[in-house]
Amino acid sequence: MTQRKDVPDVLARLGIDELNPALALGDGTWQGGVGGFASIDPATGQPLAMVQRVLPDDLDRVVANARTVFRRWREVPAPRRGLFVRALADALRAKKDDLGTLIALETGKIKAEANGEVQEMIDIADVAVGLSRRLEGNVLASERPRHRMSEQWHPLGPVAVITAFNFPAAVWSWNAFIAAVCGDTVIWKPSPKAPLTAIAVQRIADTVAAQHGATGVFSLALSDEVWPTERLASDPRIALVSFTGSSAVGRRVAQLSAVRFGRYLLECSGNNAVIVDESADLELALPAIVFGAIGTAGQRCTTTRRLFVHRTHHDELIARLCNAYAQVHIGDPLDPDTLLGPLIDEEARRACLGAIAEARAAGGELLYGGRSFPGHGFYVEPTLLRANNAWPVVQRETFAPILYVMPFDRIEDAIRLNNAVPQGLSSALFTNDLRHAERFVAAAGSDCGIANVNLGTSGAEVGGAFGGEKETGGGREAGSDAWKAYMRRQTSTVNWGNGLPLAQGIEFGVPSTKSGVQP
Ligand code: UN1
Numbered sequence: 001m002t003q004r005k006d007v008p009d010v011l012a013r014l015g016i017d018e019l020n021p022a023l024a025l026g027d028g029t030w031q032g033g034v035g036g037f038a039s040i041d042p043a044t045g046q047p048l049a050m051v052q053r054v055l056p057d058d059l060d061r062v063v064a065n066a067r068t069v070f071r072r073w074r075e076v077p078a079p080r081r082g083l084f085v086r087a088l089a090d091a092l093r094a095k096k097d098d099l100g101t102l103i104a105l106e107t108g109k110i111k112a113e114a115n116g117e118v119q120e121m122i123d124i125a126d127v128a129v130g131l132s133r134r135l136e137g138n139v140l141a142s143e144r145p146r147h148r149m150s151e152q153w154h155p156l157g158p159v160a161v162i163t164a165f166n167f168p169a170a171v172w173s174w175n176a177f178i179a180a181v182c183g184d185t186v187i188w189k190p191s192p193k194a195p196l197t198a199i200a201v202q203r204i205a206d207t208v209a210a211q212h213g214a215t216g217v218f219s220l221a222l223s224d225e226v227w228p229t230e231r232l233a234s235d236p237r238i239a240l241v242s243f244t245g246s247s248a249v250g251r252r253v254a255q256l257s258a259v260r261f262g263r264y265l266l267e268c269s270g271n272n273a274v275i276v277d278e279s280a281d282l283e284l285a286l287p288a289i290v291f292g293a294i295g296t297a298g299q300r301c302t303t304t305r306r307l308f309v310h311r312t313h314h315d316e317l318i319a320r321l322c323n324a325y326a327q328v329h330i331g332d333p334l335d336p337d338t339l340l341g342p343l344i345d346e347e348a349r350r351a352c353l354g355a356i357a358e359a360r361a362a363g364g365e366l367l368y369g370g371r372s373f374p375g376h377g378f379y380v381e382p383t384l385l386r387a388n389n390a391w392p393v394v395q396r397e398t399f400a401p402i403l404y405v406m407p408f409d410r411i412e413d414a415i416r417l418n419n420a421v422p423q424g425l426s427s428a429l430f431t432n433d434l435r436h437a438e439r440f441v442a443a444a445g446s447d448c449g450i451a452n453v454n455l456g457t458s459g460a461e462v463g464g465a466f467g468g469e470k471e472t473g474g475g476r477e478a479g480s481d482a483w484k485a486y487m488r489r490q491t492s493t494v495n496w497g498n499g500l501p502l503a504q505g506i507e508f509g510v511p512s513t514k515s516g517v518q519p
Contacts, residue, residue: 004044010101011049014200022052022222024202025065027215031058037224039196042108042342043332045376051195054221059228062219066158066185067237069216074155074183076213081181082132084212088177089125091204092118099169099200104333106194107165108342108378109296111334121173124462127479128177135182135483146497153487155183156263157239160232162253164245165344166299166399168194169201171267174462174478175242175486176218182486184239185217189232191245192224193344233257233264240265240486244301246397247423247471254473265485266473267466269397270425272448272457273306275414275440276313280430281454282320288428288456289403290324294340294382295458298401299348301472302426302450302458306394307405308414314407318384321403322368325382330373342378343400349378352400358393359385359404367405389417397423411436419447425468426450426457449476 022033033052041048054062073081092099100115107114135153142149161175168190176186190198202220209215221228229249233241233256242265243253250268257264274292276285292304309317333341343349349372356370369381380400387394387404394404408414411433418427427448429440437453439445449468450460460466465480467473476482502508 004041007048007105010098010105011196013098014095014102015203016049016102016196016199018049020049020051020196020199020222022054023058023062024206024220025062026069026202026206026209026217026219028206028210033058033222037192039106039194040345041105042344043105043377045378048105049196051199051222053223053225054228056227056231059221059231062187062221063158063232063235063237065216066187066219070155070158070185073185073214073217076183078132078135078181078183081183081214082129084209084214084217085125085132085177085180086129087212088205088208089122089129091208092122092125095204096122099197101334102200103168103197104341106196107168108333108344109166109299110338110341111336113296114333117167117170120170120462124170124173124478125177127462128181131178131483132181135487142493143503144495144501147493147495149491149493151489151491153182153484154490156486156488158185158187158237159240159242159486160187160189160238162189162229162232162241162243162245163191163198165191165193166296166301167244168197171244171477172198172201174466178478178483179486180214180217182483184486186219187232187238188218188220189228190220190222192222195222198222229253230256233262234260236260236262238262242475242477243267247473250473263485265475265477267301267468267475267477268471268473269423270301270303270468270472271305271395271397271421271423272302272426273308273418273428274304274457275308275408275411275418275427275429276310276317277411277414277429277431277433277436278310278312279432279436280310280313281432282313282317284454285317285430286320286324288430289321290328292428292456292458293403294328294401297341297343297380299344299399300458302460304403304428304457305397306389306421307403308408308417309405310414311407311409318367318405321384325368325384328382330379330381340382340401343380345378348399349380351398352380352402355393355398355400355402356383356385359387359391359402362388362391362393364388364391364404389420395421411439415440415445422471423468424448424470425472426452426460428452428455428457430454
């Protein structure tokens with residue numbers, strides 16, 4: 001099914017060896033660790049390369065180094081910090097094809113989406129460069145005469161960025177590029193399922209950093225063990241932990257950080273729904289649902305997992321979805337005809353089949369798919385199931401191309417069901433009814449961080465703030481004012497008068513001490 005003859009060339013061009021070191025300090029120093037774990041090509045089940053595991057003392061050294069570099073980096077003017085990110089974006093433009101290929105190889109996402117991921121890095125770099133010239137604060141009206149009250153934003157400190165396999169490069173860049181222009185340093189702990197992408201990105205960053213006075217701003221620690229995440233979350237030297245992954249691990253990161261009054265930014269599980277109402281344009285809804293449900297093999301946080309269809313469209317939409325699914329080419333992520341690549345690993349394949357079995361046991365009717373493919377690679381069929389929103393399997397996020405379909409009669413019921421899950425990342429309504437559209441995005445409408453009208457749940461642009469509510473974790477990354485999470489706010493009042501008026505009109509008769517008090 002797969003042709004992998006060009007793989008060694010791509011790996012070599014991106015600086016990947018057969019056995020790769022466990023950490024990078026960001027100054028060009030790479031260091032070995034202990035043992036090794038394999039990065040597996042999900043399309044073949046074969047290892048691409050091995051990576052060593054970071055040792056506790058070495059992780060400690062990475063953190064100490066990030067702290068030292070931070071003291072220098074925070075004093076570099078923000079627009080200059082932006083120049084580093086701008087140069088990094090240029091390097092990524094030059095390496096886009098190779099990096100896209102590596103992402104496709106390592107995660108199994110199709111090449112078009114993998115290239116899109118590199119583009120997303122370039123896009124957030126552009127956002128960060130612009131931001132570097134306008135990290136703005138407010139000037140506020142003071143109630144006291146001859147006082148000026150303002151707030152400014154200062155660099156925060158070392159940021160630990162813990163990323164998932166499904167966006168092995170872009171999610172790091174959302175955090176790292178914004179953090180870097182904000183004056184922070186970044187320690188990256190990538191998913192053990194996509195370490196090679198991280199190594200390739202770090203190597204690119206190392207070269208650019210050396211040319212832009214940014215050595216050590218970005219560092220990397222690799223492991224397939226749990227302790228580095230826990231260690232980073234617990235370390236008082238880490239100013240912010242930005243975590244992307246399951247709600248279960250996110251909860252742990254939040255607890256460990258909160259105990260030490262550390263900050264955390266969570267982007268956890270989603271359980272995103274599309275609602276198609278009676279007025280919807282099915283020509284828009286159909287491709288959006290297919291991309292949302294099977295893009296990245298259903299392994300995006302923003303994947304469309306639930307579909308609420310108005311009864312008038314129900315049968316037609318299901319028939320057309322089945323028809324579309326039947327034409328989806330499943331196979332090698334590097335084949336331009338492929339729309340659905342493999343799941344990340346055997347565990348994911350089992351979880352997919354387990355969820356399908358659970359839904360069927362609960363009474364779910366299988367409308368399409370449901371099988372996996374024997375042989376190498378972790379391929380599954382795109383799957384459509386008639387389900388009930390209250391079923392436990394529908395309430396949780398299964399990272400797989402499974403779409404649960406449910407009919408509805410009234411828009412208010414559909415919005416209520418959209419919200420009736422523990423997660424709150426993304427949501428979408430297809431409608432031509434202005435009232436429905438406004439109801440969906442109003443305060444009592446969708447409770448998600450993202451609420452779209454006439455476009456799907458996934459594929460957000462970087463210009464907006466990205467994240468969601470409830471068990472999604474409440475964090476916001478990427479654009480808008482998400483940068484504020486990477487800085488500390490300082491309210492500063494300057495009295496330029498000759499008196500000392502107190503706020504709230506308080507008179508406090510401090511005795512005069514001009515003549516001094518005799519002991
Ligand atoms: C993720 O799945 O963790 O909105 C991120 C999207 C992408 C990012 C997904 N821009 O689907």
